[in-house]
Amino acid sequence: MSQVLNTPPPTASSASPTGDAAALAARYGLTVSGARPSLPAYVRQLWERRHFITAFATAKLTAQYSQAKLGQVWQVMTPLLNAAVYYFIFGVLLGTKHGVPDFVPFLVTGVFIWTFTQSSIMAGTRAISGSLGLVRALHFPRAALPVSYAIQQLQQLLFSMAALVVILLCFGVPVSASWLLVVPVLTLQFLFNAGVAMVVARMGAKTPDIAQLMPFVLRTWMYVSGVMWSIAATVKNSHMPHWAEVALESNPAAVYIDLTRFALIDSFHAHQLPHHVWALAIGWALLAGVGGFIYFWKAEETYGRG
Amino acid sequence: MADIIAQDNRPQDSAAEAAPAAEAERVPTVVADRVDIVYRVNGTGAGRGSATAALNRILRRKQSEKAAGVRRVHAVKCVSFTAYRGEAIGLIGTNGSGKSTLLKAVAGLLPVESGKIYTDGQPSLLGVNAALMNDLTGERNVHLGGLAMGMSREQIKERYQEIVDFSGINEKGDFITLPMRTYSSGMAARLRFSIAAAKDHDVLMIDEALATGDRSFQKRSEARIRELRKSAGTVFLVSHNNKSIRDTCDRVLWLERGELRMDGPTEDVLKEYEKFTGK
Numbered sequence: 291m292s293q294v295l296n297t298p299p300p301t302a303s304s305a306s307p308t309g310d311a312a313a314l315a316a317r318y319g320l321t322v323s324g325a326r327p328s329l330p331a332y333v334r335q336l337w338e339r340r341h342f343i344t345a346f347a348t349a350k351l352t353a354q355y356s357q358a359k360l361g362q363v364w365q366v367m368t369p370l371l372n373a374a375v376y377y378f379i380f381g382v383l384l385g386t387k388h389g390v391p392d393f394v395p396f397l398v399t400g401v402f403i404w405t406f407t408q409s410s411i412m413a414g415t416r417a418i419s420g421s422l423g424l425v426r427a428l429h430f431p432r433a434a435l436p437v438s439y440a441i442q443q444l445q446q447l448l449f450s451m452a453a454l455v456v457i458l459l460c461f462g463v464p465v466s467a468s469w470l471l472v473v474p475v476l477t478l479q480f481l482f483n484a485g486v487a488m489v490v491a492r493m494g495a496k497t498p499d500i501a502q503l504m505p506f507v508l509r510t511w512m513y514v515s516g517v518m519w520s521i522a523a524t525v526k527n528s529h530m531p532h533w534a535e536v537a538l539e540s541n542p543a544a545v546y547i548d549l550t551r552f553a554l555i556d557s558f559h560a561h562q563l564p565h566h567v568w569a570l571a572i573g574w575a576l577l578a579g580v581g582g583f584i585y586f587w588k589a590e591e592t593y594g595r596g
Numbered sequence: 597m598a599d600i601i602a603q604d605n606r607p608q609d610s611a612a613e614a615a616p617a618a619e620a621e622r623v624p625t626v627v628a629d630r631v632d633i634v635y636r637v638n639g640t641g642a643g644r645g646s647a648t649a650a651l652n653r654i655l656r657r658k659q660s661e662k663a664a665g666v667r668r669v670h671a672v673k674c675v676s677f678t679a680y681r682g683e684a685i686g687l688i689g690t691n692g693s694g695k696s697t698l699l700k701a702v703a704g705l706l707p708v709e710s711g712k713i714y715t716d717g718q719p720s721l722l723g724v725n726a727a728l729m730n731d732l733t734g735e736r737n738v739h740l741g742g743l744a745m746g747m748s749r750e751q752i753k754e755r756y757q758e759i760v761d762f763s764g765i766n767e768k769g770d771f772i773t774l775p776m777r778t779y780s781s782g783m784a785a786r787l788r789f790s791i792a793a794a795k796d797h798d799v800l801m802i803d804e805a806l807a808t809g810d811r812s813f814q815k816r817s818e819a820r821i822r823e824l825r826k827s828a829g830t831v832f833l834v835s836h837n838n839k840s841i842r843d844t845c846d847r848v849l850w851l852e853r854g855e856l857r858m859d860g861p862t863e864d865v866l867k868e869y870e871k872f873t874g875k
Binding site for chain 2: 311312314315318319320321322323324325338339341342345346349350352353356357421423424425426427428429430498591592594
């Protein structure tokens with residue numbers, strides 16, 4: 291029996307049957323299993339799965355705190371505690387607040403908006419590599435995963451925004467019509483986040499090490515994005531080369547953070563915004579959103595190889 | 597008598613040529629052409645610690661993967677077969693012989709290393725476990741699982757009661773509104789099977805799904821599988837239970853160490869297989 295078992299695999303030297311199998315498949319209209327669909331077909335498939343995408347995001351969000359005694363209260367508590375820590379370190383200990391009016395609303399807005407981008411990207415790195423079981427069991431356009439994780443973070447952000455409104459009112463920031471600008475800003479930021487999440491999802495699927503590296507990249511990014519200090523105030527008082535100034539100000543995270551501050555806080559004036567800020571916000575969103583989607587789609591058929 | 601594949605270098609070649617001439621009415625649904633599947637496993641650096649192995653891997657990208665500490669597991673080796681409409685095909689073989697891997701590749705879920713798999717429509721694997729979340733209630737998992745399989749919201753609403761009744765979760769009280777982590781393993785398995793079996797499929801692949809639940813549930817699921825078979829074009833069944841293979845399948849593929857050892861009528865292949873496993 292054993293000599294049969296140990297027979298070497300058939301060698302490929304004999305005439306290849308590829309032609310016959312392909313011809314047979316073509317005659318009956320069979321298609322290659324697991325082939326990558328065309329871009330328009332891919333978009334259509336993704337749209338057909340929109341209910342799955344949102345249901346998956348909501349499920350993840352509710353499952354997150356379902357074992358905690360306080361349950362969903364943590365949705366609001368977590369961002370508040372985060373803001374408190376940053377206030378203690380940067381507001382009280384380091385005294386970054388000098389020269390920034392309404393420092394607490396300024397800081398908390400920065401932290402919440404930054405957290406949205408940060409956690410979308412972190413979740414993106416594990417979107418494929420952390421859901422291999424799902425990818426290997428069911429059929430759906432894989433872009434559903436990073437998009438779903440970005441939506442989960444968007445839902446999380448909406449809880450934070452509710453907390454933010456309370457903080458703003460407590461610190462005497464008046465309600466104004468400009469608050470409505472938050473809607474287009476967050477929409478653009480969501481597009482940007484989802485796009486970057488798809489890029490890192492593809493990288494993380496191929497090289498899971500990205501997830502180990504990403505926290506350091508993100509922390510550096512946070513410190514240069516003016517989350518807990520004012521870029522405009524710092525730039526004014528320093529002798530920075532012009533290109534560094536432009537680079538600081540057109541950094542996408544800084545753009546979305548400053549636009550949200552401009553929308554919400556009355557003491558944050560338009561002259562503190564960089565030039566062409568809306569063009570930058572739209573440009574980053576389109577570049578990351580469309581570019582990231584195409585980049586992710588290009589490797590669609592390879593996800594799931596472990 | 598079925599031919600023993602291991603002794604024949606080009607088994608499907610001749611079969612594919614013979615098919616159109618002899619039985620022109622047989623419509624193929626799955627054509628696998630010299631399929632190889634390889635898993636790559638990182639971090640198995642032998643002996644000298646995997647940190648050095650990892651560095652090696654980065655520095656010497658182009659060098660052989662073996663030297664760099666990546667283990668290649670050749671799970672399926674040069675497997676070719678053609679499945680036709682109306683067939684129920686069993687997959688047998690000892691543990692780790694590549695049965696589930698082959699099914700996943702046919703479903704398009706696992707990329708092949710070389711070779712091609714052609715299919716009619718979208719084959720689906722009967723299994724939804726990975727989409728379900730233990731912290732959610734059974735009710736929400738039914739919705740989530742249905743959506744993950746590609747059912748529409750209306751279809752799920754329509755079949756919801758059917759799924760719950762079939763699973764029998766609510767026979768002992770209102771358990772469907774409790775989180776799945778509170779279920780016993782048998783209850784969870786029953787709910788998973790019920791969700792997975794709620795959808796109709798063209799090419800259906802079942803991976804040892806029959807062995808869940810208590811006796812009465814097993815009977816119910818076998819009946820459901822027969823129903824699914826009627827509506828599906830082709831059924832693949834992976835099982836270690838030779839009796840359930842005999843009951844359901846008319847053709848059997850025998851995989852051993854990733855190679856297709858035998859392909860033929862159920863009785864012939866099972867006889868050889870039972871001799872091999874020493875029954």
